[in-house]
Amino acid sequence: xxxxxxxxxxxxxxxxxxxxxxxxxxxxxxxxxxxxxxxxxxxxxxxxxxxxxxxxxxxxxxxxxxxxxxxxxxxxxxxxxxxxxxxxxxxxxxxxxxxxxxxxxxxxxxxxxxxxxxxxxxxxxxxxxxxxxxxxxxxxxxxxxxxxxxxxxxxxxxxxxxxxxxxxxxxxxxxxxxxxxxxxxxxxxxxxxx
Amino acid sequence: xxxxxxxxxxxxxxxxxxxxxxxxxxxxxxxxxxxxxxxxxxxxxxxxxxxxxxxxxxxxxxxxxxxxxxxxxxxxxxxxxxxxxxxxxxxxxxxxxxxxxxxxxxxxxxxxxxxxxxxxxxxxxxxxxxxxxxxxxxxxxxxxxxxxxxxxxxxxxxxxxxxxxxxxxxxxxxxxxxxxxxxxxxxxxxxxxxxxxxxxxxxxxxxxxxxxxxxxxxxxxxxxxxxxxxxxxxxxxxxxxxxxxxxxxxxxxxxxxx
Numbered sequence: 001x002x003x004x005x006x007x008x009x010x011x012x013x014x015x016x017x018x019x020x021x022x023x024x025x026x027x028x029x030x031x032x033x034x035x036x037x038x039x040x041x042x043x044x045x046x047x048x049x050x051x052x053x054x055x056x057x058x059x060x061x062x063x064x065x066x067x068x069x070x071x072x073x074x075x076x077x078x079x080x081x082x083x084x085x086x087x088x089x090x091x092x093x094x095x096x097x098x099x100x101x102x103x104x105x106x107x108x109x110x111x112x113x114x115x116x117x118x119x120x121x122x123x124x125x126x127x128x129x130x131x132x133x134x135x136x137x138x139x140x141x142x143x144x145x146x147x148x149x150x151x152x153x154x155x156x157x158x159x160x161x162x163x164x165x166x167x168x169x170x171x172x173x174x175x176x177x178x179x180x181x182x183x184x185x186x187x188x189x190x191x192x193x194x
Numbered sequence: 195x196x197x198x199x200x201x202x203x204x205x206x207x208x209x210x211x212x213x214x215x216x217x218x219x220x221x222x223x224x225x226x227x228x229x230x231x232x233x234x235x236x237x238x239x240x241x242x243x244x245x246x247x248x249x250x251x252x253x254x255x256x257x258x259x260x261x262x263x264x265x266x267x268x269x270x271x272x273x274x275x276x277x278x279x280x281x282x283x284x285x286x287x288x289x290x291x292x293x294x295x296x297x298x299x300x301x302x303x304x305x306x307x308x309x310x311x312x313x314x315x316x317x318x319x320x321x322x323x324x325x326x327x328x329x330x331x332x333x334x335x336x337x338x339x340x341x342x343x344x345x346x347x348x349x350x351x352x353x354x355x356x357x358x359x360x361x362x363x364x365x366x367x368x369x370x371x372x373x374x375x376x377x378x379x380x381x382x383x384x385x386x387x388x389x390x391x392x393x394x395x396x397x398x399x400x401x402x403x404x405x406x407x408x409x410x411x412x413x414x415x416x417x418x419x420x421x422x423x424x425x426x427x428x429x430x431x432x433x434x435x436x437x438x439x440x441x442x443x444x445x446x447x448x449x450x451x452x
Contacts, residue, residue, distance in 0.1 A: 069409075071410075071412070119369040135362060
Protein backbone atom coordinates (compact mmCIF):
# COMPACT_ATOMS: atom_id res chain seq x y z
CA UNK A 1 0.00 0.00 0.00
CA UNK A 2 2.68 2.43 1.07
CA UNK A 3 4.64 1.73 -2.12
CA UNK A 4 1.65 2.40 -4.28
CA UNK A 5 1.11 5.72 -2.52
CA UNK A 6 4.75 6.67 -3.10
CA UNK A 7 4.54 5.87 -6.78
CA UNK A 8 1.43 8.00 -7.07
CA UNK A 9 3.17 10.91 -5.35
CA UNK A 10 6.19 10.65 -7.60
CA UNK A 11 3.97 10.64 -10.62
CA UNK A 12 2.17 13.74 -9.44
CA UNK A 13 5.54 15.38 -8.77
CA UNK A 14 6.57 14.65 -12.33
CA UNK A 15 3.27 15.97 -13.62
CA UNK A 16 3.70 19.09 -11.54
CA UNK A 17 7.13 19.63 -12.95
CA UNK A 18 5.77 19.22 -16.45
CA UNK A 19 3.06 21.80 -15.73
CA UNK A 20 5.57 24.26 -14.35
CA UNK A 21 7.47 24.02 -17.62
CA UNK A 22 10.68 22.46 -18.86
CA UNK A 23 12.87 25.14 -17.30
CA UNK A 24 12.59 23.43 -13.88
CA UNK A 25 13.79 20.02 -15.17
CA UNK A 26 17.37 20.90 -15.82
CA UNK A 27 20.38 18.81 -16.74
CA UNK A 28 22.89 18.30 -13.90
CA UNK A 29 25.64 20.88 -13.76
CA UNK A 30 29.24 19.91 -14.20
CA UNK A 31 30.46 18.06 -11.08
CA UNK A 32 26.91 17.40 -9.96
CA UNK A 33 25.65 13.81 -9.67
CA UNK A 34 22.35 13.06 -11.38
CA UNK A 35 19.81 10.78 -9.69
CA UNK A 36 20.37 8.09 -12.31
CA UNK A 37 24.13 8.43 -11.93
CA UNK A 38 23.91 8.10 -8.17
CA UNK A 39 21.90 4.87 -8.40
CA UNK A 40 24.19 3.48 -11.08
CA UNK A 41 27.19 4.13 -8.83
CA UNK A 42 25.40 2.60 -5.86
CA UNK A 43 24.40 -0.46 -7.89
CA UNK A 44 27.92 -0.90 -9.17
CA UNK A 45 29.26 -0.48 -5.65
CA UNK A 46 26.94 -3.11 -4.20
CA UNK A 47 27.68 -5.49 -7.06
CA UNK A 48 31.42 -5.11 -6.44
CA UNK A 49 30.96 -5.53 -2.69
CA UNK A 50 28.82 -8.65 -3.12
CA UNK A 51 31.28 -10.09 -5.62
CA UNK A 52 34.25 -9.40 -3.37
CA UNK A 53 32.46 -10.91 -0.35
CA UNK A 54 31.52 -14.03 -2.29
CA UNK A 55 35.11 -14.34 -3.55
CA UNK A 56 36.50 -13.99 -0.03
CA UNK A 57 34.06 -16.56 1.34
CA UNK A 58 35.01 -18.93 -1.45
CA UNK A 59 38.70 -18.40 -0.75
CA UNK A 60 38.13 -19.06 2.96
CA UNK A 61 36.26 -22.27 2.10
CA UNK A 62 39.11 -23.32 -0.19
CA UNK A 63 41.54 -22.64 2.67
CA UNK A 64 40.06 -25.65 4.49
CA UNK A 65 41.16 -28.03 1.69
CA UNK A 66 44.97 -28.35 1.70
CA UNK A 67 46.92 -28.94 -1.51
CA UNK A 68 49.28 -31.43 0.07
CA UNK A 69 48.21 -34.37 2.22
CA UNK A 70 50.51 -36.28 4.54
CA UNK A 71 48.56 -39.47 3.93
CA UNK A 72 49.82 -42.63 2.25
CA UNK A 73 49.32 -42.31 -1.52
CA UNK A 74 46.20 -43.74 -3.18
CA UNK A 75 48.38 -45.83 -5.49
CA UNK A 76 51.04 -48.24 -4.30
CA UNK A 77 53.08 -51.21 -5.45
CA UNK A 78 52.60 -54.39 -3.42
CA UNK A 79 55.50 -56.55 -4.66
CA UNK A 80 55.75 -59.34 -7.23
CA UNK A 81 52.90 -61.86 -7.75
CA UNK A 82 55.17 -64.79 -6.89
CA UNK A 83 55.71 -63.39 -3.38
CA UNK A 84 52.14 -64.14 -2.32
CA UNK A 85 51.15 -67.45 -0.73
CA UNK A 86 48.22 -69.16 -2.43
CA UNK A 87 44.86 -68.95 -0.57
CA UNK A 88 46.29 -66.48 1.95
CA UNK A 89 45.01 -63.05 2.96
CA UNK A 90 47.98 -60.67 2.92
CA UNK A 91 47.75 -58.20 5.80
CA UNK A 92 50.99 -56.31 5.19
CA UNK A 93 49.22 -53.35 3.57
CA UNK A 94 46.31 -53.13 6.00
CA UNK A 95 47.73 -50.65 8.50
CA UNK A 96 49.19 -48.21 5.97
CA UNK A 97 46.91 -48.46 2.96
CA UNK A 98 43.76 -50.15 4.27
CA UNK A 99 43.95 -53.00 1.76
CA UNK A 100 43.94 -56.80 1.99
CA UNK A 101 45.48 -58.55 -0.99
CA UNK A 102 43.91 -61.97 -1.39
CA UNK A 103 45.69 -64.62 -3.47
CA UNK A 104 43.42 -67.27 -4.92
CA UNK A 105 44.76 -70.17 -7.00
CA UNK A 106 43.72 -68.30 -10.15
CA UNK A 107 44.64 -64.75 -9.23
CA UNK A 108 44.45 -61.72 -6.94
CA UNK A 109 42.01 -59.14 -5.73
CA UNK A 110 42.48 -56.14 -3.44
CA UNK A 111 39.85 -55.83 -0.71
CA UNK A 112 39.09 -52.59 1.13
CA UNK A 113 39.41 -52.88 4.93
CA UNK A 114 36.55 -50.42 5.46
CA UNK A 115 33.45 -52.12 6.88
CA UNK A 116 30.41 -51.38 4.73
CA UNK A 117 28.28 -50.89 7.82
CA UNK A 118 29.73 -47.76 9.44
CA UNK A 119 33.36 -47.65 8.37
CA UNK A 120 35.33 -49.43 11.09
CA UNK A 121 38.18 -51.80 10.25
CA UNK A 122 37.37 -55.54 10.47
CA UNK A 123 39.98 -58.14 11.48
CA UNK A 124 40.93 -61.16 9.34
CA UNK A 125 40.34 -64.23 11.50
CA UNK A 126 42.36 -66.92 9.71
CA UNK A 127 40.99 -69.76 11.84
CA UNK A 128 37.36 -68.82 11.10
CA UNK A 129 38.16 -67.87 7.48
CA UNK A 130 36.31 -64.56 7.79
CA UNK A 131 36.70 -60.83 8.32
CA UNK A 132 35.01 -59.78 11.55
CA UNK A 133 34.30 -56.16 12.46
CA UNK A 134 34.88 -55.31 16.16
CA UNK A 135 32.45 -52.37 16.17
CA UNK A 136 29.11 -54.02 15.49
CA UNK A 137 29.93 -57.62 14.58
CA UNK A 138 29.62 -57.64 10.81
CA UNK A 139 31.23 -60.68 9.20
CA UNK A 140 32.49 -61.25 5.65
CA UNK A 141 33.86 -64.39 4.01
CA UNK A 142 37.26 -64.33 2.31
CA UNK A 143 35.92 -63.00 -0.99
CA UNK A 144 34.37 -60.04 0.84
CA UNK A 145 30.74 -61.16 0.73
CA UNK A 146 28.81 -60.17 3.87
CA UNK A 147 27.42 -63.13 5.79
CA UNK A 148 26.47 -61.82 9.24
CA UNK A 149 25.88 -58.71 11.29
CA UNK A 150 24.51 -55.35 10.17
CA UNK A 151 26.73 -54.78 7.09
CA UNK A 152 24.32 -54.25 4.18
CA UNK A 153 26.69 -55.13 1.31
CA UNK A 154 30.01 -56.83 0.54
CA UNK A 155 33.39 -55.18 1.11
CA UNK A 156 34.59 -53.06 -1.78
CA UNK A 157 37.49 -54.04 -4.03
CA UNK A 158 40.13 -51.71 -5.41
CA UNK A 159 41.64 -51.70 -8.87
CA UNK A 160 44.51 -54.20 -9.11
CA UNK A 161 46.90 -54.51 -12.06
CA UNK A 162 50.49 -55.23 -12.97
CA UNK A 163 52.95 -52.35 -13.12
CA UNK A 164 55.56 -52.16 -15.91
CA UNK A 165 58.21 -53.68 -13.64
CA UNK A 166 55.98 -56.70 -12.99
CA UNK A 167 54.90 -55.69 -9.50
CA UNK A 168 51.29 -55.65 -8.38
CA UNK A 169 49.88 -52.11 -8.49
CA UNK A 170 46.84 -51.12 -6.41
CA UNK A 171 44.84 -48.02 -7.34
CA UNK A 172 42.43 -46.98 -4.57
CA UNK A 173 40.92 -44.23 -6.71
CA UNK A 174 38.88 -46.86 -8.55
CA UNK A 175 36.66 -49.17 -6.54
CA UNK A 176 34.43 -52.07 -7.53
CA UNK A 177 31.19 -52.92 -5.72
CA UNK A 178 29.81 -56.45 -5.95
CA UNK A 179 26.16 -55.38 -5.60
CA UNK A 180 26.58 -53.26 -8.73
CA UNK A 181 28.07 -56.17 -10.65
CA UNK A 182 31.41 -54.38 -10.83
CA UNK A 183 33.53 -57.31 -9.62
CA UNK A 184 33.26 -58.70 -13.17
CA UNK A 185 34.82 -55.56 -14.62
CA UNK A 186 38.40 -55.20 -15.83
CA UNK A 187 40.75 -54.31 -12.98
CA UNK A 188 38.69 -55.89 -10.18
CA UNK A 189 40.61 -59.17 -10.50
CA UNK A 190 44.18 -59.87 -11.54
CA UNK A 191 44.65 -63.35 -13.07
CA UNK A 192 47.88 -65.07 -12.04
CA UNK A 193 50.27 -65.63 -14.90
CA UNK A 194 53.55 -67.24 -13.84
CA UNK B 195 28.64 3.41 59.01
CA UNK B 196 25.71 4.84 57.11
CA UNK B 197 27.79 7.93 56.43
CA UNK B 198 30.68 5.87 55.13
CA UNK B 199 28.44 3.89 52.77
CA UNK B 200 26.86 7.10 51.59
CA UNK B 201 30.34 8.53 50.97
CA UNK B 202 31.25 5.49 48.87
CA UNK B 203 28.04 5.84 46.90
CA UNK B 204 28.79 9.50 46.27
CA UNK B 205 32.24 8.86 44.81
CA UNK B 206 32.70 9.45 41.12
CA UNK B 207 33.84 5.82 40.65
CA UNK B 208 30.63 4.41 42.11
CA UNK B 209 28.42 6.84 40.27
CA UNK B 210 30.21 6.19 36.99
CA UNK B 211 29.46 2.44 37.29
CA UNK B 212 25.95 2.44 38.76
CA UNK B 213 23.54 4.86 37.14
CA UNK B 214 20.70 4.12 39.54
CA UNK B 215 19.92 3.89 43.25
CA UNK B 216 19.32 0.74 45.23
CA UNK B 217 16.89 -1.52 43.39
CA UNK B 218 14.23 -1.04 46.04
CA UNK B 219 11.70 0.79 43.90
CA UNK B 220 10.08 -0.46 40.69
CA UNK B 221 11.91 2.24 38.72
CA UNK B 222 15.33 1.40 40.12
CA UNK B 223 14.71 -2.32 39.66
CA UNK B 224 13.90 -1.72 36.02
CA UNK B 225 16.98 0.49 35.64
CA UNK B 226 19.16 -2.16 37.29
CA UNK B 227 18.19 -4.63 34.57
CA UNK B 228 18.20 -2.18 31.67
CA UNK B 229 21.56 -0.55 32.44
CA UNK B 230 23.45 -3.85 32.79
CA UNK B 231 24.95 -5.36 29.63
CA UNK B 232 24.22 -8.92 30.68
CA UNK B 233 20.95 -8.46 32.56
CA UNK B 234 19.39 -6.42 29.78
CA UNK B 235 19.13 -9.58 27.67
CA UNK B 236 16.71 -10.81 30.29
CA UNK B 237 13.09 -9.67 30.62
CA UNK B 238 12.72 -6.74 33.01
CA UNK B 239 9.73 -8.37 34.66
CA UNK B 240 8.84 -12.05 34.90
CA UNK B 241 5.36 -13.35 35.65
CA UNK B 242 5.08 -15.04 39.03
CA UNK B 243 3.48 -18.02 37.27
CA UNK B 244 6.28 -18.04 34.70
CA UNK B 245 8.98 -18.89 37.23
CA UNK B 246 7.06 -21.69 38.91
CA UNK B 247 9.39 -24.68 38.86
CA UNK B 248 6.56 -27.02 37.85
CA UNK B 249 6.04 -24.85 34.76
CA UNK B 250 9.57 -24.15 33.45
CA UNK B 251 11.43 -27.01 35.17
CA UNK B 252 14.25 -24.40 35.07
CA UNK B 253 15.72 -26.43 32.23
CA UNK B 254 16.73 -23.42 30.11
CA UNK B 255 18.45 -21.84 33.10
CA UNK B 256 20.18 -25.12 34.00
CA UNK B 257 21.37 -25.50 30.42
CA UNK B 258 22.91 -22.03 30.56
CA UNK B 259 24.48 -22.83 33.92
CA UNK B 260 25.99 -26.02 32.48
CA UNK B 261 27.29 -24.07 29.50
CA UNK B 262 29.11 -21.78 31.95
CA UNK B 263 30.48 -24.85 33.78
CA UNK B 264 31.70 -26.22 30.44
CA UNK B 265 33.33 -22.89 29.55
CA UNK B 266 35.22 -22.61 32.83
CA UNK B 267 36.29 -26.26 33.15
CA UNK B 268 37.10 -26.37 29.43
CA UNK B 269 39.31 -23.27 29.68
CA UNK B 270 41.20 -24.86 32.58
CA UNK B 271 41.66 -28.12 30.65
CA UNK B 272 43.12 -26.17 27.70
CA UNK B 273 46.11 -25.25 29.88
CA UNK B 274 47.21 -28.91 29.92
CA UNK B 275 45.84 -30.47 26.75
CA UNK B 276 47.78 -30.50 23.45
CA UNK B 277 45.79 -31.57 20.39
CA UNK B 278 48.47 -33.72 18.72
CA UNK B 279 48.47 -37.46 18.08
CA UNK B 280 51.54 -37.92 20.28
CA UNK B 281 50.44 -35.81 23.24
CA UNK B 282 46.63 -35.89 23.41
CA UNK B 283 46.11 -39.20 25.23
CA UNK B 284 49.13 -38.66 27.51
CA UNK B 285 47.74 -35.24 28.42
CA UNK B 286 44.28 -36.41 29.40
CA UNK B 287 45.86 -39.08 31.61
CA UNK B 288 48.19 -36.39 32.97
CA UNK B 289 45.25 -34.14 33.79
CA UNK B 290 43.91 -36.91 36.00
CA UNK B 291 47.18 -38.12 37.53
CA UNK B 292 49.50 -35.11 37.75
CA UNK B 293 47.22 -32.19 38.43
CA UNK B 294 45.44 -31.11 41.58
CA UNK B 295 41.65 -31.44 41.28
CA UNK B 296 42.11 -34.25 38.80
CA UNK B 297 38.36 -34.59 38.36
CA UNK B 298 38.30 -31.49 36.13
CA UNK B 299 37.94 -33.55 32.94
CA UNK B 300 35.25 -35.71 34.53
CA UNK B 301 33.36 -32.55 35.52
CA UNK B 302 33.64 -31.32 31.96
CA UNK B 303 32.44 -34.66 30.62
CA UNK B 304 29.53 -35.09 33.02
CA UNK B 305 28.38 -31.51 32.57
CA UNK B 306 28.39 -32.14 28.82
CA UNK B 307 26.16 -35.19 29.25
CA UNK B 308 23.90 -33.22 31.59
CA UNK B 309 23.70 -30.34 29.13
CA UNK B 310 22.44 -32.59 26.34
CA UNK B 311 19.77 -33.93 28.71
CA UNK B 312 18.69 -30.50 29.96
CA UNK B 313 18.53 -29.11 26.41
CA UNK B 314 16.19 -31.92 25.40
CA UNK B 315 14.04 -31.45 28.53
CA UNK B 316 13.94 -27.68 27.91
CA UNK B 317 12.76 -28.33 24.35
CA UNK B 318 10.21 -30.84 25.65
CA UNK B 319 8.88 -28.32 28.18
CA UNK B 320 8.63 -25.57 25.56
CA UNK B 321 6.75 -27.98 23.30
CA UNK B 322 4.36 -29.16 26.04
CA UNK B 323 3.52 -25.60 27.13
CA UNK B 324 3.02 -24.48 23.53
CA UNK B 325 5.67 -21.80 23.98
CA UNK B 326 6.84 -22.25 20.39
CA UNK B 327 3.67 -20.60 19.07
CA UNK B 328 3.59 -17.04 17.67
CA UNK B 329 5.21 -14.69 18.47
CA UNK B 330 7.88 -17.16 19.65
CA UNK B 331 8.34 -19.24 16.49
CA UNK B 332 11.61 -17.48 15.56
CA UNK B 333 13.04 -18.21 19.00
CA UNK B 334 12.03 -21.87 18.66
CA UNK B 335 14.19 -22.06 15.54
CA UNK B 336 17.11 -20.37 17.30
CA UNK B 337 16.65 -22.99 20.00
CA UNK B 338 16.74 -25.82 17.48
CA UNK B 339 20.07 -24.52 16.14
CA UNK B 340 21.35 -24.30 19.73
CA UNK B 341 20.31 -27.93 20.24
CA UNK B 342 22.30 -28.94 17.15
CA UNK B 343 25.30 -26.89 18.37
CA UNK B 344 25.10 -28.65 21.74
CA UNK B 345 25.17 -32.04 20.04
CA UNK B 346 28.05 -30.94 17.78
CA UNK B 347 29.98 -29.71 20.83
CA UNK B 348 29.56 -33.15 22.39
CA UNK B 349 30.55 -34.83 19.12
CA UNK B 350 33.71 -32.75 18.61
CA UNK B 351 34.69 -33.15 22.26
CA UNK B 352 34.34 -36.93 21.96
CA UNK B 353 37.39 -37.19 19.69
CA UNK B 354 39.77 -35.24 21.91
CA UNK B 355 40.80 -38.08 24.32
CA UNK B 356 42.25 -39.76 21.20
CA UNK B 357 41.73 -43.31 22.41
CA UNK B 358 40.25 -46.23 20.46
CA UNK B 359 36.70 -45.33 21.47
CA UNK B 360 37.15 -41.74 20.28
CA UNK B 361 38.78 -42.56 16.94
CA UNK B 362 36.23 -45.21 15.95
CA UNK B 363 33.25 -43.27 17.23
CA UNK B 364 34.28 -40.29 15.09
CA UNK B 365 35.08 -42.61 12.16
CA UNK B 366 31.54 -43.96 12.35
CA UNK B 367 29.94 -40.58 13.08
CA UNK B 368 31.74 -38.62 10.39
CA UNK B 369 30.74 -41.23 7.80
CA UNK B 370 27.35 -39.56 7.87
CA UNK B 371 28.96 -36.60 6.10
CA UNK B 372 29.67 -38.91 3.14
CA UNK B 373 25.93 -38.98 2.52
CA UNK B 374 25.49 -35.18 2.39
CA UNK B 375 23.48 -34.29 -0.72
CA UNK B 376 25.85 -33.02 -3.45
CA UNK B 377 28.65 -32.31 -0.93
CA UNK B 378 29.34 -35.90 0.17
CA UNK B 379 30.85 -38.35 -2.29
CA UNK B 380 28.28 -41.05 -1.47
CA UNK B 381 25.35 -38.66 -1.10
CA UNK B 382 22.47 -38.11 -3.52
CA UNK B 383 23.40 -35.90 -6.44
CA UNK B 384 27.16 -36.34 -6.04
CA UNK B 385 27.31 -38.65 -9.06
CA UNK B 386 25.64 -35.93 -11.15
CA UNK B 387 28.57 -33.62 -10.48
CA UNK B 388 30.85 -35.45 -12.85
CA UNK B 389 32.31 -34.55 -16.20
CA UNK B 390 33.11 -37.56 -18.30
CA UNK B 391 34.98 -39.94 -16.03
CA UNK B 392 36.02 -37.11 -13.73
CA UNK B 393 34.14 -36.83 -10.42
CA UNK B 394 34.10 -33.35 -8.92
CA UNK B 395 32.93 -34.72 -5.57
CA UNK B 396 35.14 -37.57 -4.35
CA UNK B 397 36.62 -38.84 -1.08
CA UNK B 398 39.43 -36.28 -1.39
CA UNK B 399 37.32 -33.12 -1.53
CA UNK B 400 33.87 -33.76 -0.06
CA UNK B 401 32.18 -32.56 3.14
CA UNK B 402 33.72 -35.34 5.23
CA UNK B 403 37.17 -34.44 3.96
CA UNK B 404 36.60 -30.81 4.94
CA UNK B 405 35.62 -31.94 8.42
CA UNK B 406 38.51 -34.38 8.91
CA UNK B 407 41.23 -32.72 6.81
CA UNK B 408 41.89 -36.17 5.36
CA UNK B 409 40.32 -39.36 4.07
CA UNK B 410 40.37 -40.94 7.54
CA UNK B 411 40.40 -39.78 11.16
CA UNK B 412 43.99 -38.62 11.69
CA UNK B 413 45.92 -35.80 13.26
CA UNK B 414 44.30 -33.22 10.99
CA UNK B 415 40.89 -34.28 12.23
CA UNK B 416 42.04 -34.01 15.85
CA UNK B 417 43.20 -30.42 15.31
CA UNK B 418 40.06 -29.40 13.40
CA UNK B 419 37.77 -30.90 16.02
CA UNK B 420 39.80 -29.20 18.77
CA UNK B 421 39.46 -25.76 17.14
CA UNK B 422 35.76 -26.30 16.49
CA UNK B 423 35.23 -27.58 20.02
CA UNK B 424 37.12 -24.79 21.81
CA UNK B 425 36.49 -21.77 19.58
CA UNK B 426 34.11 -22.12 16.67
CA UNK B 427 31.10 -23.86 18.17
CA UNK B 428 31.20 -22.11 21.59
CA UNK B 429 31.35 -18.70 19.88
CA UNK B 430 28.39 -19.58 17.68
CA UNK B 431 26.48 -20.98 20.67
CA UNK B 432 27.21 -17.91 22.84
CA UNK B 433 26.05 -15.56 20.07
CA UNK B 434 22.86 -17.51 19.51
CA UNK B 435 22.25 -17.75 23.26
CA UNK B 436 22.38 -13.95 23.52
CA UNK B 437 19.81 -13.78 20.71
CA UNK B 438 17.75 -16.54 22.37
CA UNK B 439 17.54 -14.73 25.72
CA UNK B 440 16.98 -11.36 24.07
CA UNK B 441 14.10 -12.76 22.03
CA UNK B 442 12.49 -14.21 25.18
CA UNK B 443 12.37 -10.65 26.42
CA UNK B 444 11.22 -9.17 23.11
CA UNK B 445 8.54 -11.80 22.58
CA UNK B 446 6.83 -10.93 25.85
CA UNK B 447 8.88 -12.64 28.53
CA UNK B 448 8.58 -16.23 29.69
CA UNK B 449 5.29 -17.56 28.40
CA UNK B 450 2.43 -17.90 30.85
CA UNK B 451 0.58 -21.12 31.66
CA UNK B 452 -2.06 -22.07 29.13
